[in-house]
Amino acid sequence: MSAELPQVDRELRDYFQVVFGIDVTGSDLDETVFPTFEEAIGVLDLAAARDETFRELESSKIRLLRHYLVRLMTDVIKDKLDRPNSYHRQLAKNLAKSGEISDVVVISTNYDTLIDNSLSFIPGIDVDYGIEFAEPERPEPRMAAGNSIKLYKLHGSLNWMYCPACSTVNLAPFQMAALPSSCSRCGSQYSTLIVPPTYFKNISNVHLGMVWNQAELALREVQHLIFCGYSFPEADMHIKYLIKRIQTHYDGQLAITVVNNYSGKTEESITDEKDRYQRFLGTNVNYTDISFEEFASDW
Numbered sequence: 001m002s003a004e005l006p007q008v009d010r011e012l013r014d015y016f017q018v019v020f021g022i023d024v025t026g027s028d029l030d031e032t033v034f035p036t037f038e039e040a041i042g043v044l045d046l047a048a049a050r051d052e053t054f055r056e057l058e059s060s061k062i063r064l065l066r067h068y069l070v071r072l073m074t075d076v077i078k079d080k081l082d083r084p085n086s087y088h089r090q091l092a093k094n095l096a097k098s099g100e101i102s103d104v105v106v107i108s109t110n111y112d113t114l115i116d117n118s119l120s121f122i123p124g125i126d127v128d129y130g131i132e133f134a135e136p137e138r139p140e141p142r143m144a145a146g147n148s149i150k151l152y153k154l155h156g157s158l159n160w161m162y163c164p165a166c167s168t169v170n171l172a173p174f175q176m177a178a179l180p181s182s183c184s185r186c187g188s189q190y191s192t193l194i195v196p197p198t199y200f201k202n203i204s205n206v207h208l209g210m211v212w213n214q215a216e217l218a219l220r221e222v223q224h225l226i227f228c229g230y231s232f233p234e235a236d237m238h239i240k241y242l243i244k245r246i247q248t249h250y251d252g253q254l255a256i257t258v259v260n261n262y263s264g265k266t267e268e269s270i271t272d273e274k275d276r277y278q279r280f281l282g283t284n285v286n287y288t289d290i291s292f293e294e295f296a297s298d299w
């Protein structure tokens with residue numbers, strides 16, 4: 001039976017078996033604890049960077065496996081992109097209504113394209129990613145011109161396709177990730193420009209470095225930082241550093257609000273999170289009990 005599986009499924013099956021000891025063809029998958037996407041892709045990226053591999057895993061497979069994992073991730077989010085009533089879409093609508101789009105800077109640590117997709121529905125507004133794209137694969141999503149909303153994705157994006165030979169980034173439609181597809185200029189295989197935060201040692205990719213730089217410049221102009229759905233994890237030192245720079249650059253006291261409640265959140269995790277924010281950013285952080293859903297629908 002396994003011989004009938006398409007190549008992508010066979011490769012991923014072998015990968016999870018060899019590296020994580022998981023039989024993805026097994027019957028008890030509901031009980032199985034899978035690695036996170038960051039972990040699954042992180043070990044591949046580190047192996048490639050160190051020119052190493054794993055026992056029973058050919059090094060030539062590493063890039064291909066990365067592509068396959070990205071494709072899995074893209075498939076998972078694809079369904080969510082078409083929901084017109086999603087909270088992301090509501091937030092975009094309310095932003096548009098407020099008439100303050102040009103004063104808003106959106107920073108995202110997610111690679112999925114949910115927020116991008118929602119913002120692109122605002123009439124007459126383009127998404128400005130802070131990247132110079134070589135050329136869009138298709139006219140949609142449009143590149144920033146005229147009225148735009150700044151959206152800086154600090155860990156990259158599933159629709160950013162990086163050509164390591166040309167050192168250019170191309171923009172794919174939101175529904176697609178860089179599948180084993182190649183650069184229209186030089187024929188090299190694209191790699192999706194995403195950098196999981198867990199081993200984010202330095203911003204070696206020049207395009208991503210530019211995004212961080214633009215984010216810092218733009219954030220210097222804001223008067224109010226609102227953290228949504230972000231737990232201020234210990235590991236994200238680069239983000240903490242960025243925020244600290246913004247905060248210390250500001251004349252006076254920067255307003256900081258946290259919106260990250262959800263039903264079922266334990267008292268303990270609320271207290272820990274509040275402590276993390278206030279320990280690093282000061283006791284004036286307004287730590288609310290508002291959820292992202294409430295925030296998105298009640299702008």
Ligand SMILES: [Zn+2]
Pocket residue numbers: 163164165166167183184185186187188
């Ligand atoms: Zn190229």
